[in-house]
Amino acid sequence: MDSISPSELEVATLIVETLNLEDISPEEIESQAPLFRDGLGLDSIDALELSLGIKQQYGIQLKADNENITEIFSSLASLTQFIQDNR
């Protein structure tokens, strides 16, 4: 497992804290592994909670019509990239 970058670790921490994940620490989330379904097993409720967390922490509002949410939330790397592009 490759270690994740500092900015990815920051987003991973947000994921773990926002979703109150108990079985995994931020360091354990892999950069390219899927967050939803087969990967971390997150669902649509988690996506909403996460989007509210991202808005609160970074002031970024995700818009379902403008962005491909599925792609943004597909992995830690893509979510981190999106946040960096928009902050």
Next chain:
Amino acid sequence: MLHLIRWIALHMGRGTARSLLYPITLYFLLTAGKQRRASREFLNMALNRPATPWDVTKHIHTFASTILDRVFMMTDRYDCFDLKINNHELIAEVLNQNRGCILLGSHLGSFEVLRITAVLRRELPLKILMYPQHNEMLVRILSELNPTLSDNIIPLGQTDTLIRAQESAASGSIIGMLGDRVADSGKTVTCRFFDRPANFSQGPILLASLLKVPVFLFFGVYLGGNRYEIHIESFADQISLTRGSREQDIQYWTQRYAERLEHYARSAPYNWFNFYDYWDVQQTGVEIGSQNSVPG
């Protein structure tokens, strides 16, 4: 069954179409053994006596009637119906403040009847959460019948589903969802329902806690003939889940929903359109009722 009923509805008046529901009901009674058994088992409980073949027939016929009426409702033929609406002003108040809300329904009776309410009172900004894969035919029929209706559907089961619901609620829409079915992968909570444990989806309560909007209950009970009675109830101004007692809070609210559902299911047992073993905690699949909308 849907295809046939739709064709009949589109080519005949409601009276003629309704007379054809008898052979359709009979055919269904003879061929759908699993649903027939589920119907009988439910009615045994809800009627507090052994259900007769006549009860089961009436149950299936009630279901077929509401399916037929959906076609009329979707094509804006509202003049067909005699409608009694209780407490519609509750929702109007919230909408007048330009706040969104959640309207939590079920597979008891008709959720579609909500569209009539919407049209009769005013243009209600309505978005309904439903599974397109369970409703492929319904969604296709919807778009054929009335193209504007499919804009009102937010497909469930996608990553962005509830983000879309949140955006709609924030702009003042009513989010309609049905709380009595469990999705394949969804989180559930066990509640008392007809004095037995049954699994309910946590989805509606989780969503309500995140959207921070008022929640209303909706039951569109079919009374026979062309009569429907709609019950709208205040459920919660806002649902908050406390970190330390999150599970208990979800249990509390879902149990309250289950109790209201049971109340109306007891008063209108033939309106119960979950034709499978509802109390089988292993089972999440749906059979004939799957033509209806199913939120997770």
